[in-house]
Amino acid sequence: MFTLTRRHFLMTSAATVAAAAISAPAFATDPILIGVPTAQSGPVGVADQADWLNGVTMAVKEINAAGGVNGRMLETRVVDIDLLTPEGTVAAFQSLVEQGVQALAHSFAIIPQPAMDVAATTGVPYLHGNTSQASLDLVKSDPQKYRNIFQIDVAETYYGAGFVKFLSNQKAAGWVPKNNKVHIVQEQIGYTQVISKATQAAIAASGGEWEQGPVTDIQFPVADWTPIIQALKEADCGTIMIDHWVAAELASFAQSYVLDPVPGALVYLQYGPSQPEFLDLAGDAAEGFVWGSVIGVYADEKGMAFREAYQAKYPGTMGMVYTGSGYDTVNILAEVWKTVDPADFDAVGAAIKAISHRGVCGTYTFGNAEQTPVSYPNMTDDPEAGQAHLIFQVQDGAHTIISPSTHKQADMRPAPWM
Structure with missing residues (x-):
């Protein structure tokens, strides 16, 4: 015959409490x-x-x-x-x-x-x-x-495909590029390499509307942009894509580029200018540069x-x-x-x-x-069905949405060197 001793009672009670604690939901007031x-x-x-x-x-x-x-x-x-x-x-x-x-x-x-x-x-x-x-x-x-x-x-692939779509849309809206060549400057991490390949694929699929220019490699950190700018001038492409994402280095590029630009070229700095340092460091040199983001504040x-x-x-x-x-x-x-x-x-x-x-x-x-x-307009024609791939231009010292047309604040302006 089993006799419930004080020791058995305490052990059983402790086990019951522990089991209840494990199974109980969090209190409604818990954060x-x-x-x-x-x-x-x-x-x-x-x-x-x-x-x-x-x-x-x-x-x-x-x-x-x-x-x-x-x-x-x-x-x-x-x-x-x-x-x-x-x-x-x-x-x-x-x-x-x-x-x-x-x-x-x-x-x-x-x-x-x-x-x-x-x-x-x-x-x-x-x-x-x-x-x-x-x-x-x-x-x-x-x-x-x-x-x-x-x-x-x-x-990130849409940075490439979406950028080429943006170029075509701008041309349809009245922008006249100096030529149809696109010069890509690419950094070496996987992220920027994927973007570069997607851009090249979109250019190849454009049916001759756009032509692939040189592809120039850079390695983070970029100590001196002078050789890169010289390569850009020698190629003289109508569109330049700087496929890099570090704002401080893009600000340094902007300051160097405006001193010796490629006349008439549209210059796209991929995503990095979204970071506050770009405007803070580039100052007046930022004016006219174009950049984009597959997600951004409307x-x-x-x-x-x-x-x-x-x-x-x-x-x-x-x-x-x-x-x-x-x-x-x-x-x-x-x-x-x-x-x-x-x-x-x-x-x-x-x-x-x-x-x-x-x-x-x-x-x-x-x-x-x-x-x-999903990305608009890259994957859907409905502007409310996804996230707009926003293209910005620095205008009067501020980031201004210039594309897509359903979301834009202003039209693209000729940059100072254009």
Whole structure:
């Protein structure tokens, strides 16, 4: 016959309490944690990652001021990340996963797979702006493993295809290029190499409308732009693409180029001028340069309201890309968390796949095999169905949208050297 002793009673009670603690859901007042890896030092990425964190912080404060998500406040967990090594990337993501975050929100990882693999081990939803076809290919290669990983913009390939489309649209609108040759200056990392190849493919597919000029290599860091500018002048192409993304170096290029330009050439600086340092460092030399981003803050009513609120909180030159995409990402998560338990990662992932969210950078949808939005006008003719590939020109010292026509603030102007 079994006799319930005091010792048996205490052991049984402790086990019951422990089991209840394991199975009990989080209290409704517990905060929802968002992990935000953020490069705070190093030679690249710091400005973009700071822009993203600012946008995330703005969204969190707005949502909390309105009562949070179903009464729960949002909190960020921020850790430094070494973008240039897989070990540094893993350490940052592992730290956040171990802190029990309900989502990971990251502007971009230069080495994508280590970050994606850490997130995949727990299934924690991970939203990123890698702008990387390699990241999308990973998701497509193993949809179960990477089921809760979402790229919040399209692949970098559209920087190439979209740029050539922009040239054709500008020509149709009245721009007369000095000739149809395109000179590409390409940096050596995978990101810029993919963009260069996509640009060359789009030129080849143009049916002779555009002709491939020289392809000139550069290596980060660029100590002296003089030989590059000399090569540009010798080729004398009507369009020049500087396929590089570091704002400080593009500012240095602009300052050197305006002293000895290729007369009449349209000069496109790819994405880097979106970072605040470009305008701050280039000064008056920035005037007339064209650049683009496959995701960026619109100049419509919603976008301008965000810009005004952002600059009131963060005075100075505003980044036009990761500020808005970080803000939109938190709002996507908050919208989903209103309907599903943040602790149920697969339910959150399924809800993200089903969402259509109109943010300050356009419309986000993820219901495809790559779990990434669509690009307008590169993938859809509907300007509200995706994210506009925005082309900017520096006009009167400010970034001004000149394309697509549905989103533009002004027409393209002849640059001072044109």
